[in-house]
Amino acid sequence: MLVYEIYLFLFTTIVLVWIVFYKFFLWLFYPVLWIFESVKKWYYKVTSLNKIKEQVLDGNIKSDIHLENKEKVKNAEKLKSKLSRLFLQVEVFKQKWDLELLEQKLVEILSIDENNQKALEMLSNLYINLWKEKKAFPLLKKLIQVDMENDNAIWNLAKIYLDLWEINTAEILIKKAISLNNKNYRYYVTYADILYNQWKLEDAIDTIKRVLQLRPNNVIYMDALATLYEELGEYKKAKALWLEILELEPEYEKAKKKIK
DSSP states (O other): OHHHHHHHHHHHHHHHHHHHHHHHHHHHHHHHHHHHHHHHHHHHHHHHHHHHHHHHHHHHHHHHHHHHHHHHHHHHHHHHHHHHHHHHHHHHHHHHTOHHHHHHHHHHHHHHOTTOHHHHHHHHHHHHHTTOHHHHHHHHHHHHHHOTTOHHHHHHHHHHHHHTTOHHHHHHHHHHHHHHOTTOHHHHHHHHHHHHHTTOHHHHHHHHHHHHHHSTTOHHHHHHHHHHHHHTTOHHHHHHHHHHHHHHOTTOHHHHHHHO
16 A cells, blocks of 8 residues: 555656646746747738738739730820821822822821831832932931832932942942842843943943843833943944834934934
8 A cells, every 4th residue: 555655646746746837837938929929920910911912013013014005005006097097198199299298298107107118118209209319318218227128219229329429339239129129120220320330331231231131122222232332332233223223213313313
């Protein structure tokens, strides 16, 4: 019995000591636990609010982007509609041959859309036809920047450089135009003119022959070829051409004078 009582006493003592120490440690660490729980609650609260803010901001950004894109589309449609109306007016003035109003409308289009290829082409061609090369010059340069393979614009610019006596620049440009379109006889005519001004008469003759391949029996270019032959002293070839011209056009005065 004594041993049993001793064990019971020890067990009871241990339990009591454990209970006392547990309450002591619980009381001791209670502030720490309270702080920990408070921080935990604050952290979850903050992170939750941040997530909500992010969702709201993300929604606002998406909404702003959508509105911005919608506004851009709307403005683009307005611009397209306005340009269409202006081009209709351009066609009306073109049909009426009202060159002053035609010029004004094309200038107005370019004030709205400075890179409008169609307007650049029409206005530069208008100035060239009116012998206003100074006005056409910057438009042609702009047009070539917009469309680097616009052979017609390159050709027109080459002619202006030729008139300005910048022969080398004109030659580079006309070669570019021919490389883009080797079926346009006008490009070869300009090239022959450039070669003639460089006193490359044999090359000019070859170029005029190319013109006549594209425009056979054209007395104007046959005349040019005959004249080049005369300048080289090849009078037999020149005479043969003058006779051929007379067969095509018996009343061609220059050919009749040359034969006499």
